[in-house]
Amino acid sequence: MTVLSVNVNKIAVLRNSRGGDMPSVLAAAQTCLAAGCGGITVHPRPDQRHIRPQDVLDLAQLLAGSPAELNIEGNPFAPPRDAYPGLLALCAAAKPAQATLVPDSDGQITSDHGFDLRRDAERLRPLIAELHEVGCRVSLFMDADSPDIELAAEIGADRIELYTGPYAEAFERGDAARQLALCAQAARRAQAVGLSVNAGHDLNQANLGAFLVQVPAVAEVSIGHALIGEALYAGLAATVAAYTAICAGEGR
Numbered sequence: 413m414t415v416l417s418v419n420v421n422k423i424a425v426l427r428n429s430r431g432g433d434m435p436s437v438l439a440a441a442q443t444c445l446a447a448g449c450g451g452i453t454v455h456p457r458p459d460q461r462h463i464r465p466q467d468v469l470d471l472a473q474l475l476a477g478s479p480a481e482l483n484i485e486g487n488p489f490a491p492p493r494d495a496y497p498g499l500l501a502l503c504a505a506a507k508p509a510q511a512t513l514v515p516d517s518d519g520q521i522t523s524d525h526g527f528d529l530r531r532d533a534e535r536l537r538p539l540i541a542e543l544h545e546v547g548c549r550v551s552l553f554m555d556a557d558s559p560d561i562e563l564a565a566e567i568g569a570d571r572i573e574l575y576t577g578p579y580a581e582a583f584e585r586g587d588a589a590r591q592l593a594l595c596a597q598a599a600r601r602a603q604a605v606g607l608s609v610n611a612g613h614d615l616n617q618a619n620l621g622a623f624l625v626q627v628p629a630v631a632e633v634s635i636g637h638a639l640i641g642e643a644l645y646a647g648l649a650a651t652v653a654a655y656t657a658i659c660a661g662e663g664r
């Protein structure tokens with residue numbers, strides 16, 4: 413079954429807009445966990461516009477000893493800045509179950525592409541080894557049409573996360589077949605060299621079911637933006653329950 417990891421970045425965005433601790437990232441994570449999700453995802457960025465280092469440490473404490481996993485996403489090449497210690501230092505302190513490496517830059521509103529491993533493989537290799545030393549599983553954010561899926565295994569990654577933004581856009585336009593085929597093919601290539609496959613970005617209640625039907629053996633989906641938006645109307649616990657039902661294949 414596919415694990416749902418809820419990305420709580422957007423809870424922090426709302427909190428940060430006024431300061432203080434309302435809404436609380438920790439309380440939101442607790443609600444998601446109680447509603448049945450299998451993990452919590454955060455994507456701290458150097459400008460600290462949403463999840464902050466202290467949130468990461470608090471979430472790590474909340475999840476310690478629980479079967480639910482903490483997944484920390486971020487750019488491993490972004491240098492420390494102000495109170496942001498850098499992704500590897502944060503992972504060393506929080507010891508998440510999974511670190512997902514993403515090649516996003518500060519100027520991006522959100523992540524919008526995967527790694528070019530022809531360019532970055534040799535820089536990533538020692539960082540992946542360092543994260544393994546800390547005890548993290550390592551996943552690499554990859555485009556579904558990347559020619560270099562197999563290289564992720566060669567440099568030591570455990571998983572890839574398929575960037576599903578192009579699929580979500582195509583689904584919205586009503587012509588998702590090509591993107592689904594690309595994602596399914598990338599998943600099969602990854603699995604053939606021993607990588608597990610995660611997926612994320614702009615997944616929602618409308619497009620998730622078709623994705624999980626067509627793309628084989630997706631280990632985890634991380635979902636935030638749509639889920640938190642939908643939760644404004646339906647409630648967080650009910651929305652998480654709806655996603656876990658889709659992940660469990662109910663209604664297929």
Ligand SMILES: CC(=O)[C@@H](O)[C@H](O)COP(=O)(O)O
Nearest residue numbers: 421455485514522523612613
């Ligand atoms: C890697 C990825 O697709 C997500 O981490 C995405 O970046 C969500 O983060 P934001 O909520 O900050 O856009």
Ligand SMILES: NCC(=O)COP(=O)(O)O
Nearest residue numbers: 419612613614634636637
């Ligand atoms: N890795 C994807 C993620 O964490 C959530 O992306 P989104 O649902 O906020 O687009």
